[in-house]
Amino acid sequence: MQTSVLEIKNLELFRQEQLLLSLNEQVNGGEILTIMGPSGSGKSSLLNWLTGTLANEFHATGEVLLNNQNVSNLPAHLRHIGVLYQDALLFSHLTVAGNIEFAMPKCDKKLRKQKVEQALEQVGLAGMAERHPDNLSGGQQARVALLRMLLSEPKAILLDEPFSKLDTQLRVDTRKLVFDLIREHKLPAIMVTHDHSDAEAAQGKIITLQSQGH
Amino acid sequence: MPLTRCWQLNTRHRFGIVAFFVYTSLFIFVLCCAFWPNSVLASSAVSTSALSTSITAESIESKKLDENPNVYFYAWGGDAQINAYIQWAAKQVQAKYNINLHHVKLSDTSEAVSRVLAEKSAGNNHKGSVDLVWINGANFATMSEHSLLLPNWANKLPNFKYTDPKNNPAVTFDFGIPTKGMEAPWGQASLTFYYDNLAIDGSANNQLPTTLDQLLKWSAKHPGRFSYPKPPDYLGMSFLKYALVVLHEKSDEKIKAQLNQVANEQNSKLVLTPLWDFLNQLHPTLWRHGQHFMQSGAQMRRLVDDTELSLAFTFSAPEVPAAVQRFDLPKSIRSYAMEDGSLSNTHFVAIPYNASQPKAAQLVANFLLSPEAQAHKQTPSVWGDKSVIIPTTLSPEQQALFKTQTPHPSALPFNSIKRTLSEPHPSWVEAILTGWQSRYGVRLLEASNEHDS
């Protein structure tokens, strides 16, 4: 499996005319860069800029390089950057398997089913393929969301306070699972969090943003 | 914070209450409005249910009526100018006699005829819904045949004298049938034509058709620029009657005489065959290939304004300059009368035998016949319908009401009607209509069906 590299070059992020943050970072495959900071410091906007969904009142200069390819001007759906939010955001009109298959690249139907089963088994959800996502527990939903993202074969991963809605024990388990899988797949990852234990568990570089209020 | 919230809430709720109150009071007000006229209607219907005698000059002098009767005037409502004139009349009779004149707008006068007929068969002999109806020709024939009209009142109207009935048979005969005082004359009409002189420019290839025969040739040369309203529309029927009468100009006197007789199966075939032959030639050259006809003369006029049609006709010549002055027809419109004759008739107002307000309806009819109303009606910018009043019966002041400015370029030039053609017997309307519908009405359907498959 090839390793990917995510590079942020000369980013300057503004809200209206106010500079929120500037950043120059490189994240190698398997590494997790943690971004911390109070709300309003531009964490979410940074993620939105990376995925190409920056809101209108913001603007930014700089480049995102994914494996040395500049993706800054690509629309969101062509960037191959996966995101995991604090809500699982599973599609309630599809089953668990449907949610995952939805994410997978196009290939033979049987093969897809097989892959889904395998993946579910790997995260301890064997036999849940035909369940409805709304009937799963929070931890289970988080794991399905993770699989859905991973099986879409992203080149980089963004984590937007991914564990903040889970209780402590579940949080530790899920976090371990996510980080293990990121390392196993050698994907560059950026995590935004409020939680210091998340940051420590990530074992990577930590950047703390300053509040841009007065 | 709680204080401001509380205060805001208080103020807002006051506005809420105000809004609520406004709605409620409006509601009550309108409910009152809704029920009030009905109760008046009911009471006045009782008070005049005994059939009154005809009104006289003295009773008219007795100023306003004590009650406030509702008179329902059933009249064709497809022309905004005519509707406006009726509304003007309604205001006048309201001020003069306290009468509420309601214009019930019909798309075809036969609706009123069938309504009275239905009321008669249902035994409603006193509280009919129609008080006054605008009528002539076949509809009058039907109503008088079934005794659906109040007789012997029109000739006693005070203003009837202005029509000079002794020397002017047009106001006592409706399509050859004596009116017997069942209807009061309202206006006079001749079938005249108008054209767009930018479209028919008088060049060698595009001469104005002045006879029926020329019309056919012109239409063949300029397909799609002429048509007539779909029968049973009054104006469409009039065009067919004009064609029928002209086609028989050179016929044998015996056949010609049939036009003034009642139509029956035997004479129909004989008399109508030339008409069908003519239409068979004309139809393929018409607007939309004669497969779709306009609904009314009003629509035909609009198509002239649209320049889809270049030539059209009307039963009310002053309507044309009036329309030009309202911008509803282009400046390039000119009126003329056909050299082979103009079909002419008079139109009337009548009162059904079971009218709820016969007395008030007579007052309205008398007003419509007054010099004031007739002059207003003849004003080109109002309606432009020709008056039935003979000027010699009027005082100089009254005559002055009819004076108009120099004629509009689009108006029918003075004395252009060289010969008039009288209407055939009303029974021919039905005969023509039946024949037309079986020939062209059904063919229209078949043609469009073939088109689909």
Add this chain to the structure above:
Amino acid sequence: MSMTPNIKPDLFTRIVKFSPRFLLALLILPVLGGLISVLLPAFGWAPALSQYSFNLQGFSELWLTPGIGKMVILSIVTGLVSTLLAFVITLMILASFFNSPWLNRIQHLLSPILVIPHAAAAIAVGFLIAPSGMFSRLLSPWLTGWELAPNGMFPHDPYGISIILGLTLKELPFLLLMALGVLAQPELGKKLRQQHKVALNLGYCPMTAFFKVVLPSLYPLLKLPTLAVLAYASANVEMPLILGPNTPPTLAVAIMHWFSDVDLNLRIKASAGALLQLLVTGGLLALWVGGEKTIKHFFSHLLTNGEREYGGVFWQKLTGLITALVIGFIILALIGLVMWSVAGFWRFPAAMPDQFVLSHFQNAMMQMSEPLFNSLVIGVITTALAIILALLCLEAEQLTGKNVSRFISLVIYLPLLVPSIAFLFGLVWLQQLINNQATFTHVVFTHLLFVLPYVFLSLTSSYRRLDPRFAHVAASLGTTPGNVFLKVKLPQLFAPILIAAALGLAISFGQYLPTLLAGGGRISTITTEAVTLANGASRRTSAVYAIIQMALPLIGFILAWILPKYFFKSARR
């Protein structure tokens, strides 16, 4: 509630709790009664015509009517095609502009169309596509060489293309705004937008993401409005009267002519026709639902096949083109309408009138007082009644602590789903049996049937969104339920109530058939006048009427927009 079983609830609470049942009765009884009073004459039982035997004479007469097959086909084709077009274009616009600022712009451009009555829209479309309409004026004579208006077939074309065009242009904004309304619901809207984002992150192109992720959740909420549009499109009379052919017309128009014919015996045939119309519309609704099931069955696997792109760029461009066309059409039609209303001479190939005059407005205004007064009075009473009733029902919802049942929400749509032509005639027979003089009351009552659903739907979401803590605080201070309703809830709902009122007025202003039938032709409103004049003498006069028809509801909405600002400003001072 179960805690105080022995204390009798106060009058207000009893009235409120009774109101949903009243609402149900008010909606179901007239529709059902109307249908039965059409059903019986259709099978020959008509006491008013002294016919007391059951037979199929009405149907055999109907069958023998020349062109009956063509009428039915015309109704089906125009109804189905226009709904399908409006629906598909709505989806395409949503899909390509989802999450884009253009969606809001399009919404702003199209929402005024929503309040334009059908008759006015039809008149405007007629002006556009007539042989001498704006299209051929813009192309003549430089391109076409036409110095006189060409021989064309629009409007009134035998295939119903003009009707389809008119209906599509009118229903498209309705469906689009219904969909945007769903997306504006705070929780659902946010969820759908986030899910769309997830799909983008998973590499789906925006259009595919919309169809695979948003649509499956959105469609169930769009279904009833779409069916209402379909029912309306297949059975309405305004559009076909103004734009449709007359040899023969659509089924609904033919039925209307038979019913209003003074030959009462035709009513038996008309009743049979109304049943046929019911079958046609019912069949179309069933067809739509069936089609939807089929699509779901055969294409659901596509949702998860992983395909991310179906020529998105092409479809996006196509949608942009169609949207531009639709908006261009609407704008051109409105410009044409306004120009006609003030045009002096305006000979064919000229794109602009020779002069502008106000005399058409002046002339029309002089005749307009009665219809204008009728429109306003009927509209205000109807809307007031509808709002009071809707508020009471929603309050009942909160007092009992549960939402109105699915049954009630379906019944509210009843007058919109059952073709009005089918039940209105029966209803009018019934009304005349009860009292044939109170035409005004009948008109108001009939309007209420059509106004109530919209007012109710418009108030529902704001009422349910009310923060219940205000009511709790007030109650803890000893306020009675009646006073909580009047003094706490209504003031908070001031703005939504005004919006609902404006909507109710707009719906009432636009009613043609209910006014015509319940009023027996004696009560004229701006809309009945506009339809009567539409095929008449003067384009200029009908343009004036159409503009007044559009302006009336707009005034209502502007007031609804300004009044709260004014009041809240004064409250803050």
